[in-house]
């Protein structure tokens with residue numbers, strides 16, 4: 001590699017690191033002044049995250065976290081109902097459709113309605 005190529009590559013790496021340092025300096029200053037922001041950032045595990053944290057990436061991460069929260073809450077509710085009735089894994093709902101055929105998220109009223117066309121079952125029920 002020629003000296004001028006090395007120079008260009010080190011200069012470019014230095015500019016990128018400088019931009020990152022400046023961005024992190026903003027966060028260090030803001031989190032130092034805002035404990036809520038500091039706590040929120042401390043709760044974000046970046047292990048699985050890729051790319052920049054711009055508004056679009058934040059919205060995507062938010063939507064993903066909300067979906068995971070809702071879907072796992074519905075799965076937990078399904079387990080709770082199964083446990084309460086002693087129903088074995090794979091036991092269908094009273095409407096004869098599988099638990100998986102029911103809503104993947106709880107309704108506002110905490111129900112898991114059946115999604116099978118024309119079924120009309122309002123809430124997953126094991127017997």
Ligand SMILES: [Zn+2]
Pocket residue numbers: 093094095096097102113114121122123124125
């Ligand atoms: Zn049902």
Ligand SMILES: [Zn+2]
Pocket residue numbers: 093095096097114115116119120121
């Ligand atoms: Zn059904």
